[in-house]
Each structure stands twice: as C-alpha cells, then as structure tokens.
Amino acid sequence: MRENEPSLRETTDPTTDTTSGLARRPLTVADALALPVLAAGQPQVVTGVAHLDRPVRWVHITELTDPASFLKGGELVLTTGMPLPEEPAGVRRYVDELADVGAAALVIELVRRYHRPPPALVDACRARGLPLVTLAADVNFLDVTQVVHALLLGNQADAMRRTQRIHEAFTALTLRGAGPEEVVRAAAEMSGRTVVLENLVHQALICEPSGCTVEEALTGWERRSRAVPPRERTEVRGPEGWLVAPVEYQGERRGRAVMLPARAGSAAVGSSASGSSAVGSSAFGPEDVTVLERTAMALTIARLIHATPWERTAHRDALRDLAEQRHRSPADAPARFAALGLPVADCAFVAVRVDLRTEAGDAEAESRLAEDLRAAGVPALVGVLAPGRLGVLLALRAAAGSWRPAVERLSRAVLALDPEAVVSVGSEVTDLSDAARSFREAGRVAEAVPPGASPPEGRPFHELSDIGLRRLLFALREDVRIQEYAERLLGRLVDHDARHGTDLLTTLRHYLDAAGNKTTTARHGNLSRETVYQRLRTVERLLDRDLESGEQRTELHVALAALDVLRMG
Template sequence: MRENTDTASRPLTVADALALPVLAAGQPQVVTGVAHLDRPVRWVHMTELTDPASFLKGGELVLTTGMPLPEEPAGVRRYVDELADVGAAALVIELVRRYHRPPQALVDACRARGLPLVTLAADVNFLEVTQVVHALLLGNQADAMRRTQRIHEAFTALTLRGAGPEDVVRAAAEMSGRTVVLENLVHQALICEPSGSTVEEALTGWEQRSRAVPSGDRTEVCGPEGWLVAPVEYQGERWGRATMLPAPARTGPSDFGPEDVTVLERTAMALTIARLIHATPWERTAHRNALRDLAEQRHRSPEDAHARFAALGMPTEGDGFLAVLVDTRAEDDGAEPESRLSQELRTAGITALVGALAPGRFGILLALRASQPWRPAVERLSRTALAVDPGAVVSVGSEVAELSDAARSFREAGRVAEAALPGRPLPDGRSFHELSDIGLRPLLYALREDVRVQEYAERQLGRLVDHDTRHGTDLLTTLRHYLDAAGNKTTAARRGNLSRETVYQRLRTIERLLDCDLESGEQRTELHVALAALDVLRMR
C-alpha cells in the first residue's frame, strides 16, 4: 500500500521543487543548506517586501528577485533571521536584475541559520513556478486524503471481522512499510512484524532500548532511535503500546509522515478493540505463537529466534533447554490447563514459556539452570497436569544446549507421547514419560497406524488367528507362552496349564500353519515382534 518511490506518498521537498522543469530551467545552484534540502515545501511565496516573514506561516519556498534586500549587512541578517524564525523552507533568489552573484552578507546569514539559499542564473517565471508547485501540492493533498481514507477503511474492515492482534500488527506493517511491534507494560515484545529488516535487527536488546523511550499519552516520535509510539489503552487503563520503527537507514522525526501517524493511531485503536473482544491475553497468544514457530522451525534464522524469545523475557543463553508436552482431553481453548501450568512454573521459580501447540496439546520450553535439576521441575509440572486432567500424558524430550536445537527436543517429546502405552505403569516416583520408556511395544504402538506394521503382523500371524477363529482353538496363546519362555517348552506348558505332550502337539500345528521353524531364534524373534504388534493394534 505504501508508495516509496512516488513523491505523492511523501511531502514535496525543496529538492523535489528544484528538480521541476519550471525551476530547473533557471539553472538553480544550492549555495547554503545542502543538508536541509529534504525540508517539506508547504507553499510557494513570491515577495519583493523587506519584511516578508509577516505573511508566512512556515514551510514556504520564498522566491525573490533580490530587489528588496537591504544594503547593509545588519539588515540582510535581520531579513534572513525573520525567514528562519518563521520556518521558511528555502530562499530562492534570481541573479538577473539586481545581482549577478549572491551578496556575501546573504550567504553568511543563510549559512549561519541553516537556511537553504538557492540562486537562479536564468530568468524564471515566478508565477508559473507558483502554479506548478501549488497544483502539485494540492494534488498531493488529495492523494493523501484518499490514502488516509483507505487506511481508515482497512482498519474498520479488520475490526468488523474481529481480527486478532497479530492480524492488526501485520496490516499496520504492510500499510506503512515499517516494522511494527506490540509490547506490554513490562517492555516485552509480544508481536513483531518486520518490514525491511529481520526480527533479529528489530528485537535485539528490545527491553533496554524500549525503556529508553518515554511513554506519553499521544502518538509521537521519541527516544534515542526516533521510534513512533502510540499507547494502547481503554478508559484510562493502559495495556501496552504500539511501536513503529524507523527505516533501518534513517532515524529521527523526519523519517515519519502524517500517514505513518494515522496508521499507528488506527493500529492502537484496533488493538484496543481486539483486546476487548478476544478473551485470550496477549502474553498467552505471544507464547503460543513463539513456541509453535520454534517447534516447527519457522524462524528465518537462529538469530531471529534468539531475539524473539529474549524480547519475551526468556533467557537464550544458559545451561540449556528442555521441551515438555502435555496432552489432555481439554475440549475448550485450554485456558485452564495453560494457566495452571504457567502458575505452577512461576510458583516454583522455573523460567519457562507455556503455550497451546494444538487442541489438547500444550508445549512447555524450560530454560535449564545447573543449580536447578529438571526432573523435580517436570515431576511437579506433571502432577499439576494430572490434577487438572487425570488422563493427561506428560512427555519429555532430551536436553539441548542451544535454543535453535529446541525443535529436536520437541520432536523427541512428540515421539515419546506417541509411544506412551495407555495404562502402562511408570517407574515409582515418576509420572511423566521420557525417551528411555520407548521399548519394543511403545515403539510399535507409536507406529500402529503405519500400514507396513499392520501388514507385517497379518503376514506373520494372520493364518494362526484365522485358524483359532474357525476352530475355536487358542494356539495364539500357546505361541505367546512359548515365545515369552524363550523357547522353553516346559515353562510354556506350566504357564498354560497344559501337559508337555499337548504343547508339543500344538507347536507342531503352529509350525505347519505358519510354515516356520520354532527352533530358529531368528524366526522366534520375528513372531515375537509380530505378536507385540498385534497386541498394540488391538488396543483401544
């Protein structure tokens, strides 16, 4: 939406005016104030008065033939001082009638006040200059009004469709072409939509930088970096502020225009409405999004991830990180389990982020410290989850040293969760699942929906199951006892309350049906795996 290359999208400057053909024909030369040619031109004023400042309001491009200039240097200085004091954009003097070179007193006075002084070596029709520039200015004003109207319409549409804070901040960044950040009252960057920069560039050292920017009651440019900030509040209660960052190559008040102010003011208003209609706190949404992006490796770079988590108040340097997943049967948005888990971690003094990764699944990223072992912390977390939902499953990945490796810890925790056998007891004193719990049966349970596992179990044991079904026999149980006894027929007979002769007979029948040799250790292993797969496939 922002037109960065068209002068219609920004104020007309002195440099723009001098480049117009009507003025370029006069062979303009900038004598002083080259650094101030980016001053906006609000109007053009032709004058032959000795005191033109009384007719000016600021921002005018003053055109003169030089005829009214005083002779004495003091009068020239007074003339220039009055123009500078009122805020004239520049003084353009024609060197055709009275002067053929600018008076030194005029040059010195303009240089002292930082007023751009431009000379014209050729005759220029000042009236034509006025007509051209004023037409351009009026056209720009009309364009600006249309763009402002589009801004209002866009934010109104966002509000009417119930847009959340992420949608609002994203729209603001797209409209302005700037990086826009929403922060809370403790200077944590909750949402960052970068434009023309990376998350790392925008958020590195965020809290310290943000605290250097005073919070006012209106939209204004302030702070050492020249941020444009707007409070987000409702009926006197402030929730945070929306911040628009200057373009990376430039800083300062002149970097922002009226449209930027309009965008940020409407952003703050839309964020207020979003806060009122969406019950989920901003912090919770920010934590959810950050964890999802981390677990799914959606960050553009490790540096972006570090900057984003640091801006949320999460340590990114330390003794390591650990991913924990909590799967519950929560049918709503999971607000209660999420709040309870977060509160438990805060009470225990454990630094972590908690967020819903999917319906019924919560992700927790723990920042580990050498002085605080993670097992007691996860056990405490697990017991809290079980108190909320007795059927909850808590799974843990492995410790990782770098934040960028946390995605691996989340993947491992996910595999542990998939392999958690229902009803399988855990070791005494532990209520959560970890990687060491994944044995043969948990592994097959995790793979139970894989067609290859199903085909394998059916190929190995299907004929035996069919025989039992048709003839009412229980050869599968005999095979189970035999395999569990590691091929010891006596033990198998005792476990099945059968005579050894009956076991021998049944085993021969099994060998015939399955076309196998039960004396082969390899084939017994294959059948044992198939039997374990069949067991997990029959679980409900």
C-alpha cells in the same frame, strides 16, 4: 514582480517522470529543484545542502524587505534579489526572519540585480542553516508556483484518499473481530514499517517486521523500550526515534503500539522524502501517525472482544513457531523469546508436551501451569499447541542443575488438574534453535504412550528412554507396513484359531516369551509337554516357520507385539 496569492487553478504539469513517486511522500526542496521548471534556471545550492529534505508546504514569490510577515513556515521563497538591503545587518535581519518563521529555502535569481550571491547573504544563510539556492538563468516564477502548487494540492488529495483507505481498512478489521496479530500485521503492511505490540512491563508480544529481521527489531527490546518514556498521545520518542501510541481503555493503559523508523535505504509509506534514517519526527509522516493511532484503537477493541490475554496468545504463537520451525532465521527465535521475558543466554532448554485426557480445560490448565512455574521461579513459556495439548519450554540456568526437579513439579501440577494426563519430555538442548528437536522428541514420546500406560515407578512423566519395542510399535500402529507385517506372519494362525476354536496363538506367545523353552511353555499354559510339541508343530506347518531358529522366533515375537498394539486401537 509582486506578492502573489496562492493559485488554485489546475495547470498542465510538464514534469512527467520527475514527479513520479512524489504522491506518496511530502515534496521537498530537493524535489522542487529537480522539477524542469526550476531546473531550467540552472539552480546551484550555495548553503544548507544538508537541509534539502525539508518539506515544501507552499511557494511564495516576494520582493518585499520583510517577507516573513506573509509566511507561515515551509515556504519555498522566490526572489529576484531586488529588495535585499545593502548593509550586512539588514541582510542578516532578512535571513533571520525567514529562518525564524521556518521557511524551507530561499531561491534568488542572479539575472537582474546580482550576478553572484552577496557574501553577506551567504554568511547569514549558512549561519542559520537556511538553504540558499541561486538561479543563473531567468525563470518564470508564476510557472514555478503553478507546477509546485498543483503537485502539493494533488498530494493533499492523495493523502486524504489514503487516510480514508486506512480508516476503512481498520474499520473492516474491527467489524470482523480481528485479533491482535492481524491488526499488527495490517499496520505493518500499510506503513511499510516494523510494528510491535508491547505490554506494560516492556515485553514485545507481537512483532511484524518490515524491512528488517525479527532479530534486528527485538534484540535488547526491554532495555531499548525502557529508554522511551510513556506519553498520553501518539508521538516520536526516545533515542531511536520510535513512534509510540498508548493502547488503553477508559483511562486504563494496556500497553503500547510501537512503529520503528525505517532503516537507511528502505522506503516506507508516509516517510520523509529524502528516505533518510535520521532520528526525529521527520522519520514519520502523518499517515504513519494515522496508522498507529488506528492500530491502538483496533487493539483496544480486540482486547475487549477476545478473552485470551495478549501474553497467553503471544506465548502460544511463539511456542508453535518454535516447535514447527517457522522462524525466518535461527537468530530470530532467541530475540523473540528474550523479548517475551524468557532468559536465553547460558541456559539449557527442555520441551515438555502435556496431553490432557479429561475436560480440564486448555485455558485453565495453561494458566494454572504458567502460574505454578512462575511461583516456583522456573523460567518457562506455556501455551496451547492444539486442542487438549499444551507445550512448555523450560529455560534452566546452568546453576539450576538437572532439569528433572522442574519437570517433576510441572508433572505433579498437571496430574493434579487431570489425573489421566500424559506428560512427555524431550531431551535437553543448550541452543534455543535446537528446541524444535526437543519438541519433536516429546511428541514421539507422547505418541508411543498406550492408553492407561503409566510412567516407570518413581517419576510422573514419560521420556525417550521409555520407548521400547511395544511403545515403538504402538507409535507406528497406523503405518500400513506394520499392519501388513503382522498379518503376513500371523494372519493364518489367527484365522485357524477363529475357525476351529483353538488357541494356538496363546501357545506361541508362551513359547516366544520363554525364549523357546518348551518346559516353561507347558507350565505357563497348564499343558503337557506332548500337547505343547503337537501344537508347536501345527504352528510351524501353518506359518511355514522353523521355531528352532532364533531369528525366525524374533520375527514372530515382533509380529505378535505388533498384533497386540494393533488390537489396542
């Protein structure tokens, strides 16, 4: 056989099922050997089994003693063995040249000159880590080149189409003003890998996991990230083999986009054909690089379009997910909050809800409170939960003692911004997974604060112990059962006062407040005892109630309290 030139002819590919799935990853030596056109030669791998995941860039047929001069790297070299030198030194030189140029593998046919591989060839290939494959049966090398080249050219065309789709997808995201969360999510979906956006102090602001959990992706994030030195271009770096791309604008770095290697056994678009989890550039393909570079560009544009800093958005999202229990597993929340810089070990957590009543401005209040807590050395995350509502999660070390001084400081800062704001506090919890309960309690406290109600004297915030009967009824005022209860017990009395211009409801209030003492009732209402007796008998008749019964007085007292909070609106 003679040296062949690359053939661009289209051929019929008889490989059917064997080639399915190859279009989404590079063709490897192992893939090529599995093709029917080569499998017919009964291939045996003599050396380099560990390197069968090498990508095949081209097929080269040679009968020269110095084929390396015609190679560029990545070739599957096919030979009948006819040109091999006799002396071991010549064989070693032959193999060294192939290995130096980066040939993917050497395939030798054991039909014409040899019937078993020469020991010198085996030793030389083993020494250089070059896969050596023998064929026990005759194979048409031209058929091999046609089949493999057709696959390679098809893969290249598919790769170009996929790259074009990647560019189009990110262009569409940019044109519609997508935020950083949407950009990172799109990158993870396109690549099938976990993608993280971090800031300059190695805090993971956004994490979109793929093939792993948030806990697995973010545990020990800062330590792991600091082991990956920054670079000016997109490349694989660090002990774990992260693919990193700088996010910068006009030479000013804003952070990094990070793509994590796929775990063993998981597939990722653009990954190496073997599916190996080995660290190194082979863990990522050209499409992964394209995705991450476009991600970095889209994040830069998103930063220019959206005024909210990434950190503020990250804190908001983390607090909302925690309060609404949207984490996929209990272990995800500690990993995520730790990656944002909040201490999570040996801490107590307290949730605080801030309801602004004036036009203080959510973003300004959020920023001011976060800065005030930071200046005081209080570990916390602050974020807008809803318009006019902020959430704060305090993480307090055991040595810090009570949480009350921190909440009092926070409350004073809030009231300095908005004197009418309501600060509500949930109970202290020692496990971050219970912080959602603390947020729910803070929410119930806030809902039970009537307009204009002040906290008990001596503190500037409301807490669970403040919820008495009236506040409980105020929180439940929209429940139709409360409304129906008040109307059923007191409606006829209210109607009577409206029709006749009387004020029996006030007399009943004084009587109930006096715990059934008629003398005290008369004094509070500036009435004679006889008038009080007469009015109370009328109340009993209208309501069909016995006012001497302690239980019935309690029922009426609750109904009167419900009526009061319902009239507050």
